[in-house]
Amino acid sequence: MKLTVNRKAIERAGTETVEEISGENIYRCYQCGRCSAGCPMVEAMDFTPNQIIHMLQIGDPDVLTAKAPWLCAACFTCDVRCPHGVDISKIMEAVRLLTLRQNRDHITPDSLPGELYEEMPQIALVAAFRKFTA
Ligand code: SF4
Ligand code: SF4
Known part of the structure; x- marks a missing residue:
């Protein structure tokens, strides 16, 4: 019997784990972009901070290979600028932990x-x- 992989379920589980680890509600983000406009690391990132949130919202597994979470300096500028109080540094850390908790450096x-x-x-x-x- 051929096993089928429920990609959507895996993607959703990834997003829920990020919310669980970070304690942040990813769906509070409405993509205004104020976080990315003030991020001091954005020029070096492959995806802007709000793009990372969007990838999580739609369950895009490419977020796990993005460089941006590793470049986040946890400076909290995005947190201060966000009208909805989304703490992206916690979300970036949670994305990193998804890799590290699999024992992958x-x-x-x-x-x-x-x-x-x-x-x-x-x-x-x-x-x-x-x-x-x-
Ligand atoms: S905490 Fe990270 S994502 Fe947020 S502004 Fe600072 S470097 Fe950018
Ligand atoms: S500032 Fe907040 S609401 Fe706006 S895009 Fe960034 S995380 Fe989303």
């Missing part, structure tokens, strides 16, 4: 150039590994 120590270890303060490296590794 975003970076590994041996993937970084050696000079980085000499140039960067140790505290910054520790903070980075806490954010990017499972």
